[in-house]
Amino acid sequence: MESLKQKAKELLEAGEIKAVLGYARGTSDTRRPHVAMSALEVDKLVADQACTTNLANLLMKHEIKHLGKLAVVASRPSTLRSLLQLTAEHQVADGAILALVPAEGGVKQLGTAQAFEEHLALVPQKKTEKDQALLDRLKAMPRAERFAFWQKEFSRCMKCYACRNSCPMCYCERCTMDCNRPQWVPVPSHAVGNQEYHLVRAMHLAGRCVECGECGRACPVGIPVHLLTFFAEDSVRAQFGQGGGASATIDNALSTFRPDDKETFIR
Amino acid sequence: MAERYKLTQDALSALFEALAKDGRRILAPTDADGRTELNAVTSPDQVSKQYLQTILSAKETVFPKVERLLSYTTEGGKVDLKDAQPHALPTVLFGVRPCEAGAFKALDAVFNWDSRDKFFNARLEKLAIIGVSCTSADEACFCTSAGGGPGDTQGSDILLTPVQGGYLAEILTPRGEAIQALAPQFFQAGATEDKEAVLAKVEKAFDREALTAKLPGMFENPVWKQQSLRCIGCGACAFVCPTCVCFDIQEEADPKKGERLRLWDSCGFSLFTLHASGHNPREVQSARWRQRIYHKFAYYPERYQQYGCVGCGKCTRACPADMNLKEHLVEAAQAQ
Amino acid sequence: MCHCEDKNIYLPYLMRIAQVTQEAPGVKTFRLEFQNEEEGQKFEFKTGQFGLYSVFGEGESTFCIASSPTRKGYIECTFRESGRVTSALADKEVGDTIGFRGPYGNVFPLDAWKGKNLVFIAGGIALPPLRSVIWNCLDLRENFKDITVVYGARSVNDLVYKHELKEWEGRSDINLVCTVDPGGETPDWTGKVGFIPMVVEGLGLSAENTVAIVCGPPIMIKLTLPVLQKLGFPPENTYTTLENRMKCGLGKCGRCNTGSSYVCKDGPVYTLAQLNGLPAEY
Numbered sequence: 001m002e003s004l005k006q007k008a009k010e011l012l013e014a015g016e017i018k019a020v021l022g023y024a025r026g027t028s029d030t031r032r033p034h035v036a037m038s039a040l041e042v043d044k045l046v047a048d049q050a051c052t053t054n055l056a057n058l059l060m061k062h063e064i065k066h067l068g069k070l071a072v073v074a075s076r077p078s079t080l081r082s083l084l085q086l087t088a089e090h091q092v093a094d095g096a097i098l099a100l101v102p103a104e105g106g107v108k109q110l111g112t113a114q115a116f117e118e119h120l121a122l123v124p125q126k127k128t129e130k131d132q133a134l135l136d137r138l139k140a141m142p143r144a145e146r147f148a149f150w151q152k153e154f155s156r157c158m159k160c161y162a163c164r165n166s167c168p169m170c171y172c173e174r175c176t177m178d179c180n181r182p183q184w185v186p187v188p189s190h191a192v193g194n195q196e197y198h199l200v201r202a203m204h205l206a207g208r209c210v211e212c213g214e215c216g217r218a219c220p221v222g223i224p225v226h227l228l229t230f231f232a233e234d235s236v237r238a239q240f241g242q243g244g245g246a247s248a249t250i251d252n253a254l255s256t257f258r259p260d261d262k263e264t265f266i267r
Numbered sequence: 268m269a270e271r272y273k274l275t276q277d278a279l280s281a282l283f284e285a286l287a288k289d290g291r292r293i294l295a296p297t298d299a300d301g302r303t304e305l306n307a308v309t310s311p312d313q314v315s316k317q318y319l320q321t322i323l324s325a326k327e328t329v330f331p332k333v334e335r336l337l338s339y340t341t342e343g344g345k346v347d348l349k350d351a352q353p354h355a356l357p358t359v360l361f362g363v364r365p366c367e368a369g370a371f372k373a374l375d376a377v378f379n380w381d382s383r384d385k386f387f388n389a390r391l392e393k394l395a396i397i398g399v400s401c402t403s404a405d406e407a408c409f410c411t412s413a414g415g416g417p418g419d420t421q422g423s424d425i426l427l428t429p430v431q432g433g434y435l436a437e438i439l440t441p442r443g444e445a446i447q448a449l450a451p452q453f454f455q456a457g458a459t460e461d462k463e464a465v466l467a468k469v470e471k472a473f474d475r476e477a478l479t480a481k482l483p484g485m486f487e488n489p490v491w492k493q494q495s496l497r498c499i500g501c502g503a504c505a506f507v508c509p510t511c512v513c514f515d516i517q518e519e520a521d522p523k524k525g526e527r528l529r530l531w532d533s534c535g536f537s538l539f540t541l542h543a544s545g546h547n548p549r550e551v552q553s554a555r556w557r558q559r560i561y562h563k564f565a566y567y568p569e570r571y572q573q574y575g576c577v578g579c580g581k582c583t584r585a586c587p588a589d590m591n592l593k594e595h596l597v598e599a600a601q602a603q
Numbered sequence: 604m605c606h607c608e609d610k611n612i613y614l615p616y617l618m619r620i621a622q623v624t625q626e627a628p629g630v631k632t633f634r635l636e637f638q639n640e641e642e643g644q645k646f647e648f649k650t651g652q653f654g655l656y657s658v659f660g661e662g663e664s665t666f667c668i669a670s671s672p673t674r675k676g677y678i679e680c681t682f683r684e685s686g687r688v689t690s691a692l693a694d695k696e697v698g699d700t701i702g703f704r705g706p707y708g709n710v711f712p713l714d715a716w717k718g719k720n721l722v723f724i725a726g727g728i729a730l731p732p733l734r735s736v737i738w739n740c741l742d743l744r745e746n747f748k749d750i751t752v753v754y755g756a757r758s759v760n761d762l763v764y765k766h767e768l769k770e771w772e773g774r775s776d777i778n779l780v781c782t783v784d785p786g787g788e789t790p791d792w793t794g795k796v797g798f799i800p801m802v803v804e805g806l807g808l809s810a811e812n813t814v815a816i817v818c819g820p821p822i823m824i825k826l827t828l829p830v831l832q833k834l835g836f837p838p839e840n841t842y843t844t845l846e847n848r849m850k851c852g853l854g855k856c857g858r859c860n861t862g863s864s865y866v867c868k869d870g871p872v873y874t875l876a877q878l879n880g881l882p883a884e885y
Contacts, residue, residue, distance in 0.1 A: 027406050032589035033497040053588075063496060063551055156304075158323075158332050158531060160502035166587045178538050180687045187517045188333045188530050218587035220503045221322055222302050336613040339659050346659050346700040350611050381854050381868065385609035486882055513857030516613070516850045520660040527613065527662075532856070539858060540848055540884075543685040546821060548847060548861070548884040558860070558884070566863040 001047050003106045004073065008042045011071055017098060018068030021058055023051040023075070033058055037067070047102040051075045054212035056082030056168035059097060071098040077125040078212030080116040081245030082168040085210055087113050088250045091171055113248035125211065127230065135227055135234075150228075151191070154198060156221040159189040163215035163225045164201060169208050169244070176200065198228060206232035207253035210245035269420070271458045275433035278453035279311045285450040286359050291395075294328060295361040296321050305360075314362055319405055324509030324581055325363050326374060329390040330531075332506075336386070336516065338526040351526075355389040359446070361397045366410045366579040368398040368422030370509035376571040377512045386529070395442045398423030399434075404467040407580025409593040412475055415577055417467040430460040472593055473600040475564070475574065481600070482565040486557070490602045494595045495556035497588045502533035504559070504582035504590065510575050513539070534558050556590075560599065612853055615657055615702030616642055621677060623697055626763040627756075630728060631693055632669065632681040635703060647706075648672055650713065650739040651732065651844070651872045654705025655852050656680055656692065664688035665849045667871070668706060669731035671738035678703070681731040681763060707852040708871050711736045711816070711842065713743070719814050720749040724827060726799050726819030727756050730763050732844050732871070733818050737777075744776055751778045753806070755799040755823075758787030780806065800826040803834075810835035816842040821885075828875060838876035845870045845878075845885045861885050 008020045024034030024044040031051045036042045055072050056079050058064050074080050080099060086092040094113045101108040101119060110116055127135070138146055164170045164177070177185055177197060185200055186193035209229040216226030237243040240253040274282070286293055287309060295314045297306040303318040305325060335351045360368075371391065378384040401408075401417035410416055420426050424443035427434035435458050438447050447454055505511040515532040519525060532539060535555050541547045549555050563575035576592075583591045622634035637643030649672055657663040664686065670679035684693045695701060713736075721740060725733045733752075740747055752771065756762045762781065771779045781794035782802045788794075795802055799819065815836050817827050824843055831841055847859035847866040859866035862881040873881075 026589040027583060027591045027594070030589055035496045057499065058497060061499070061552070063492075063553065158502075158506045160506045160533070161536070162499070162501040162503045162585075162587050165499040165501040181690070183687070186519060187515070188519065188528050190333050214587075218499075218501070218503075220507055220585035220587075222300065337611065341659055344699050346617055346702075348614065348617060348702075350614055377855055377857075382612045383609045384855065385611055388609055512855070514850065514855070516663065516856070518657075518660065518662040522660070525660050527657075529613075532850075532858075534857060534860075542846070542848055543689070544820075554884065561862075562857070562860065566860065569863040 001045070001102070004047050004100060004102050005042050005045055007100060007107045007109065008036060008045065008071065009039050011098070012037070012039070012042065016069070017071045019064075020045070020071045020073065020100070021055050021064065022073035022100075023047065023053070023055075035064065035067070045073070047073060047075055052217065054078045054082060054168060054210075054214045056086065056212075057166055057170075057214065059083075060086070060091065060168065060171040069096070069098075071100050074099040074101045074110070076212065077120055077123050078210050078214075078245070080110070080120055081125060081210040082212065084113055084116055084120075084248045085169060085208060085245040086171075087248035089208070089252075094248060117247060127211065128213070131213065131224075131227065131230065134224060135230055138227060138231065150198075151195065153223045154194040155191065156223055157189060157194040157198070158221070159187075159194065159197065160220065162218040162220060163223075166214045166218035167205070168210065168212070168214070169205055170201075176204075198225060201225075202228040202232045203254075205229040205244075207236040207240070207242070208244040209233045269437045269439050270456065271462075272436040272438070272447075272454035272456055273430075273433060273458040273460070274427065274436045274454060276311065278433065278450075281453050282446075282450050283308075283310055286446070289357075289449055291357045291359050293359045293361050294325070296363075308361070318362075319401075319403060320364055320367070320579060320581060320584075322581070322585065323507050324370065324579070325360050325367050326370065326509050326511075328358060328360060328394060329371065329387055330374060330378075330512065330514075332531045334386055334529045336527045336529050338524070340524045342523070351386075353386045353389040355393045357393045358390075359395045359397060362399045363396060364401055364579065365398050365417065365419040365421070365423065365426065366408075366413070366415050366577040367509045368396050368426075369415050369419065370577045370579070371396075371422055373510040373567070373571075373573055373575050373577070374512055376567070376573045380571060395424045395446055396422065397425045397427060397446070400426060400428040400462070400465075401467040401469075402429055402465050404469045405580065405584075407583035407591065407593065408467075408469050409472050409578040409580060409596075411469045411578070412472045412593070412596070413576050413578030414475060414574060417469055418462055428462045428465060430462075430465060435460050435462055473597050478596065478600045479564055479568050482561060485599065485602060486561075488599075488602055490595075490598055491557040491560070492553040494590070494598065495553045498535070498552050498556055498590055499588050500535055500537060500552050500555065501587065502531070502535055503585045503587065504592075505533035505535060506531055507581040507585040509577060509579060509581065510563070534562065560596070564596070613704070613851070615655070615663075615704045616646075618701050618703045620695055620697050620699050620701065623695075626681060626765070627761045629684045629693075630681065630761075630763055632679055632763075633692075633695075633701075634670075634677050634679050635701070636677050638700065643676070648678070649706070649710035650736040651711040652706035652708050653732075653852070653871055654678075654680070654703050654707060655849070656682075656688075657702035657704075658688055658691040658695065659700075659702060661691040662688045663702070663704070663850075664692065665846075665852065667732040667735065667844070669734050671735050671742060673739055673742035681728070681734075683728050704852060707867055709869060711739075711872055713739065713746070716740075716814050717746045719747060719812050720809075721747055721751070722808060722813055722815045723750075723752045723754075724799060724803060724815065724817045724819070725752070725754045726823040727761065728763065729818035729820065729823075730754055733816060734764060734767070736816065737771075741774075741777065748812070749778065750776065751780070751806075751808070753780045753782070753799060753803055755782040755784070755802065756787070757784050759783055759789045759792055761787070798826075799823055800830045803827060804830045808834055810837070810840070814840045814842065818844055838879060839874055841875040842872060843875065843878070844872050847885055
């Protein structure tokens with residue numbers, strides 16, 4: 001942790017970056033996102049197992065983008081995967097954001113997409129046991145049962161959009177949920193409105209989800225929404241042999257059309 | 268002070284039966300996969316044994332997340348308009364905390380300050396509140412800084428405080444007396460248990476009135492920007508809040524018929540104030556976060572002589588970015 | 604304490620479109636008559652007030668009542684196609700039914716303006732709220748001294764109420780100055796060419812015993828207010844209207860909340876002095 005603070009201070013002092021996006025102590029034993037622009041604020045940085053938030057979504061936030069060049073604390077592989085996917089989608093230029101990875105006995109400074117990829121090869125991202133178990137259970141369910149499961153879960157949704165707003169890949173200036181000409185998805189948080197929202201979101205993330213699980217963590221009423229995109233991601237991986245956040249130069253599986261596509265309807 | 272009675276756990280079961288017999292639905296905190304939710308119950312056994320608060324507030328009993336305001340049919344350019352009637356069931360809210368019981372007054376201030384909102388009123392008229400005092404609190408709680416307290420009686424019709432062998436019951440309003448009258452034999456007069464001794468200790472964190480006096484002069488203070496840098500602009504805080512009342516009106520229709528619905532909304536959403544021209548009076552998240560604080564602690568008191576926050580801490584617990592309201596209000600109160 | 608008699612405050616009047624006028628590209632005026640005659644007879648409003656107009660199937664949209672309360676039996680509204688509701692509204696024809704809730708909000712204080720000179724300054728699609736009060740003042744002409752109207756739009760084609768502008772031009776009891784932005788003029792344009800703040804500055808207006816009423820897009824208001832200040836108009840005698848987004852119009856939904864003010868209840872009419880006391884969130 002001290003080496004992280006040291007590094008952050010050096011970078012800020014040298015003017016290489018304007019701010020560090022990391023973690024600080026939060027309510028009770030939690031950790032919260034923290035933006036440090038001075039040595040005093042750097043001292044509040046924390047790096048430990050409790051730092052679970054994927055900070056990449058804040059990198060897309062208007063107010064943070066405009067702070068200037070940033071370093072992000074990438075305690076989680078998903079943060080680097082988010083950066084790769086955002087680079088692939090031309091939201092972040094390669095080399096624009098520095099990643100500081102707390103590691104054994106120090107801190108690794110990664111500055112390019114290639115460096116992110118190399119680091120990720122060493123620390124593969126794994127789903128939690130709980131998520132994997134529920135995902136396996138869902139996959140084993142007959143369709144009707146699975147549908148019923150989700151309907152019950154969605155009934156608690158109130159469309160606070162915490163899932164969308166915490167997602168690093170939901171960076172659209174104007175989300176399709178907020179467009180009303182035409183009104184693709186009903187605005188009210190009733191059965192149909194909730195179901196369409198979550199299914200459309202899952203489809204928009206299929207092949208792009210970096211599986212950080214942030215959406216599920218953000219949900220105030222405990223809907224495991226992240227499993228929808230995990231599920232979609234697994235399907236895309238099985239069908240197309242590629243997934244979100246693997247590289248900075250990948251084309252999106254579901255929105256790329258090639259003459260040699262194996263599906264005839266595209267040709 | 269209202270007279271205090273003793274209500275044993277067994278007597279509570281009998282009271283639940285009497286309420287059901289009287290045709291009332293009982294909503295209470297229940298356990299659901301580790302979450303505490305407000306659900307319909309018929310017996311005290313179904314009520315959560317260990318809970319701080321429900322995740323969502325009880326406001327949905329009077330202000331549901333989706334409510335029909337009117338409906339219509341359209342035929343050949345002609346419109347047949349139909350008024351909507353709220354489906355208000357006689358309801359007893361059991362086990363809500365004193366903070367939340369006090370929040371209905373803040374909702375009432377907005378829904379009825381000028382014109383009267385029949386949808387809200389129809390439900391509120393059929394609502395009785397049996398609050399339960401807090402014997403524990405967490406870091407998000409700040410009721411004592413928001414004009415309340417862990418055993419505060421405001422807002423409850425009956426307030427129960429857990430004591431050895433059952434509850435200490437305070438009958439506070441005519442609605443409370445009506446409930447007592449359903450099963451008077453279960454309320455033993457002359458209870459002597461010490462209520463204060465069992466209440467949670469919630470230390471006062473800031474002086475609310477001083478903050479209100481200070482806010483008008485700190486609109487441009489950098490704290491709002493600093494605090495809100497990590498805010499992701501979702502509506503979790505507003506939706507779980509027992510006093511947040513902002514709403515949207517949306518239309519749902521097919522070519523022949525439709526309805527107009529009232530939905531929960533949040534001043535934290537960037538779309539909330541966006542004009543059709545693209546102009547947005549609150550363009551950045553810091554302005555929206557500041558609006559949330561000012562609405563509750565400056566504009567409400569000025570307009571309604573009533574605060575828009577009860578210090579329940581639900582927003583803090585629900586926030587994905589850990590925007591801790593108590594902590595941020597303390598910062599504001601101390602800001603230069 | 605039963606309030607079962609509470610009315611549904613969200614229920615609109617049903618209105619029949621009696622007349623449609625195409626004012627400018629994308630801008631129309633509807634004349635609306637109450638479908639229920641009894642409701643129409645009871646209905647009263649004052650100039651400055653607004654309403655929520657609804658297309659059944661699409662939703663509600665907020666704009667002012669553009670006609671004068673001195674003209675009975677109908678109300679008029681002028682709107683530009685800019686969103687879901689206004690576009691659907693523009694598709695409506697004479698004889699169709701739409702909804703109207705109102706009147707809402709505060710009013711222009713005509714009583715306080717008695718015996719004064721009035722200067723109305725409007726830009727683009729913001730003439731409608733002033734058109735209501737201008738006609739109201741013209742219909743009570745003896746109450747006021749000189750009446751000046753400065754109206755500007757991007758181009759000649761964008762001017763609304765063209766026939767009424769012609770009528771005002773021909774009247775001796777109102778001084779109309781029309782202007783279009785540079786490049787917006789046509790070969791036969793006889794009015795001024797230039798931006799409103801500059802035109803106002805060049806008119807040689809006296810602030811003495813005069814009230815100024817300014818309506819227009821935010822940028823126009825922002826640039827015109829300093830000019831008025833320079834001319835000596837005190838903030839108490841300078842009026843404008845705010846157009847924050849609204850959903851209920853009843854001071855409940857929270858959308859138009861600016862400071863402790865609800866634009867839908869305490870506005871839309873504000874003096875500059877009042878605005879100076881509000882956060883600049885409009």
